Amino acid sequence: MRIWAVGYIRNYRKAMEKDVEELTTSGPYAYLRNPLYLANGIIGTGVVFLSGRILMVAIFWVVFVVLYGSIVKAEEAFLEQKFGKSYQEYRAAVPGFFFRFTPYPGKKQPFSWEVVARKETTTIATLGLVVFLFYLRGFGFLSF
Numbered sequence: 699m700r701i702w703a704v705g706y707i708r709n710y711r712k713a714m715e716k717d718v719e720e721l722t723t724s725g726p727y728a729y730l731r732n733p734l735y736l737a738n739g740i741i742g743t744g745v746v747f748l749s750g751r752i753l754m755v756a757i758f759w760v761v762f763v764v765l766y767g768s769i770v771k772a773e774e775a776f777l778e779q780k781f782g783k784s785y786q787e788y789r790a791a792v793p794g795f796f797f798r799f800t801p802y803p804g805k806k807q808p809f810s811w812e813v814v815a816r817k818e819t820t821t822i823a824t825l826g827l828v829v830f831l832f833y834l835r836g837f838g839f840l841s842f
Contacts, residue, residue, distance in 0.1 A: 700737035702726050704818050705809040707734070721781045723788055723804030729797045731788070735766050736795050741825065748832040770794065 706725035726733035739762055746754045777785045792802050 699726060699733055700741065700821070701814055701818060702809075703733040703737060705811065705814045706807060707813065718780060720805070720807070721777065721784055721788060722807065723792075723802050724807040725809060727792075728801035728804065729792070731792050731794045732766075732770060735770065738762075738766075745828055748829070 703726045706722050706727055730736065739759070742758055742762060743755060746752075746758050774785075774789065778789075781788075788802060788804065792798060
């Protein structure tokens with residue numbers, strides 16, 4: 699889901715800037731407003747499960763909601779200021795974290811593997827390393 703979301707964001711990993719040219723409503727953004735953050739939550743939950751400390755799932759989600767809640771609030775204020783009525787209509791029609799069953803009928807933007815390759819290399823490598831370390835732990839090579 700994270701890769702799917704990143705492939706539709708043109709200004710991903712930049713500060714909210716005036717050069718954001720259009721509201722992204724394609725791909726997973728046609729079904730929910732925050733697919734990237736939902737994917738981060740799912741990934742984080744998976745890592746916590748790999749740790750074997752199931753109680754930490756609750757702690758993870760409390761921290762996640764506090765951190766991402768403020769980020770989402772700031773982004774939504776920026777998008778409303780930048781796109782006005784277009785964003786208000788999108789926000790009213792598309793849930794924040796729960797999928798809608800039919801896609802939002804906004805402008806269709808293309809998916810970009812170039813953006814994924816350029817912006818997600820570190821994320822994919824880090825997640826791969828974390829999974830590999832848990833794999834080694836499972837065979838007794840690491841203890842943490």
